[in-house]
Amino acid sequence: MNKKLKLWELQRVSEEDFKLQKKNPIVIVLDDIRSLNNIGSFFRTADAFNISKIYLCGITACPPNKDIHKTALGATETIEWEYRKNIQEVCEELKNDGFTLCSIEQTEKTTFLQNIHELPGDAFALVFGNEVNGVNQEVVNNSDYVVEIPQFGTKHSLNVSVCAGVVMWEFCKKYI
DSSP states (O other), X not given: OOOOOOGGGGOXXXXXXXXXXXXXXEEEXXXXXXXXXXXXXXXXXXXXXXXXXXXXXXXXXXXXXXXXXXXXXXXXXXSEEEEESOHHHHHHHHHHTTOEEEEESOOSSOEEGGGGGGOOOSOEEEEEOBTTTBSOHXXXXXXXXXXXXXXXXXXXXXXXXXXXXXXXXXXXXXXX
């Protein structure tokens, strides 16, 4: 028999210890995310993968918000975040700080997710776009790389928060 673990048996770090532990050198940049539930999912996933920071840009809503909290389950308290109206300024600052800027998008020339181990750089800024329009074209143009998740079905994209979970995990594997 393989018994499911209770929450208290998972031996997770406390919120205080989590805030003090060394983070993976990954930041998330949200470009005009509309859904409050998606925003909450980004926070929860970022907590799970020990992400350094989330930038909320444009129309992306900020905590505190009951609908963000519903899916974040407290991760808005553990993940460092900052609201910035202008995404281009954030991306330029991150590049100047040594982050490799990767838009998660489908373009003419992409790096497939399974090949990210080939990307140079020690720190990554991952840009996720609006649920309908994707990542702003100017941000794509200024990205060091565009990363795409290969898909084999009839749909053209994944839900942005599902996409985030897949992408964050793959980038996190670079540091474990």
